[in-house]
Amino acid sequence: MSLIKGVTLGQYMPADSFIHKLDPRCKLLITVLSMILIFMSGSFPAMAMWASLIIFIAKRSQISAKALIKSAKPILVLIIFTSLLNIFFTGGSNIIFSIGPLKASVEGTITAFRMGLRLYLLVLFTALLTFTTSPSELSDGLEAAFGPLTRFGFPAHEVAMMMTIALRFIPTLFEETERIINAQVSRGADFVSGGLIKRAKAYIPVLIPLFVLVFKRADTLASAMEARCYRGGKGRVRMYPLTWGSAENKALTAFVVFSASVISLNRWM
């Protein structure tokens, strides 16, 4: 049915590149660092440098500019909204125009532009991570990243496993939902006409079978895991262990040098 057509979840784009092959822990670390640093760099030249880094990484990992911009589209609305608030509520003496009590100042506009651009860069940078890292690599990386917290009782492995399972089953559930919708439409179900309540009610014949299937699936999966002696993270080894080699060292060093120069540029401006 057209209801759920065109929904793409996760935006991993497989390609054979240096960036794709990097250890997910390294990519996570760089992303977290860049998030902090992008927020710290307020000047326009610094932001231009961040933008050029994003373009460089996108080029190296064969991600088209179109795909990158498209991925940040949903957030754009939010960014524009915050920017508008900034324009009117920053205050300042050089008023450009005013609508009632709302006054747009030059200072406000500059702040808004700065803020919006920074947020946008931030979103683009994190999009690079999801473009170049498969969901399973990502959860492996997160498990490793949260590893130290297990000492304080944080269930790092379990959280990562839950993430992996959830991501794995999203496409399957979409398929099943589509099948159930098709079956009910064939029996005359109508999801489009009528008021809001009527339309919401029309989804009951879809949701109940879906829940039944989900519980059955969960049960089967649990049995299958138990049958293969799954007992959580303790003593578990990996088929493909994460490796931190010279490529990761190089990437991290390059990033540190780059950010140091951006910070000094930002200070100097």
Next chain:
Amino acid sequence: MSLTVKNLSFTYNPGLPTEAKALQNVSFIAEKGEILSIVGHTGSGKSTLAMHLNGLLVPQSGEVIVDGLNTDSDPDNLKKIRQCVGLVFQYPEQQIFAETVRDEISFGPHNWGQRGDALEERVFEAMDLIGLDNSFASANPFLLSGGEKRRVAIASVLASEPSYLVLDEPTAGLDFTGVCELTLLLRSMSEKGICVIHITHDLELALNISDRILIISEGAVTAYGTPLEISEILSNINVKGLILPDILSLSYELKKTGSIENLTSDPYYLAEQIKAAKIRCR
């Protein structure tokens, strides 16, 4: 009045790297009162074809015409088409949602505007057809056995009184008795003048119950005809992923040596022919 499929082609995700041709230039006519089996291996496009027959999918090229109504037209027609073409999906028991068997079966006819006594009558008629006792009416469908659940699901489609009944792998997961019961049901439906379109990968079953058979492979029609014609065609060509019934292979060999006259996939008819041949030899 018939269900006509003309030069139907359909491609999933056209223009994308994941593009997949599901149907290519498929044509056939299904008449009322016959059992037409559509036979193909997994991924041959059978289910895609089924979804075209009641307008869940609209042809990208070619057309599907049900009793003179084109599926590629306005939504009002589509409603009429869905009412007259009942579609039973694979594992139909997964669509069950209601609290009682009665509510589940009345879902279809209620959606098509039946109310009151007429609705009740349809429900009990459908239950009767599928061999469910009246005592099941107030039972919780989720607590029934697998076979009973499937019968409830099929009854819920029959209750709309379709003139075309499309079933996608209705025997999947059924035991021998279940398959026999279902076969009898399909027969009795076709005798009532309903056109039964039975989609399956089981050639032996198709040869034994159908009036006509359509074999599709990789989305295209490779053979179309009566079971006897299909038996003859299959002695000359090899269809990818299609397993010939042992009885049919045996009858090919026997015919080659001249022991029998007619090809068959029916063990009893084959035995009769062998017996007759023996008598001739004496």
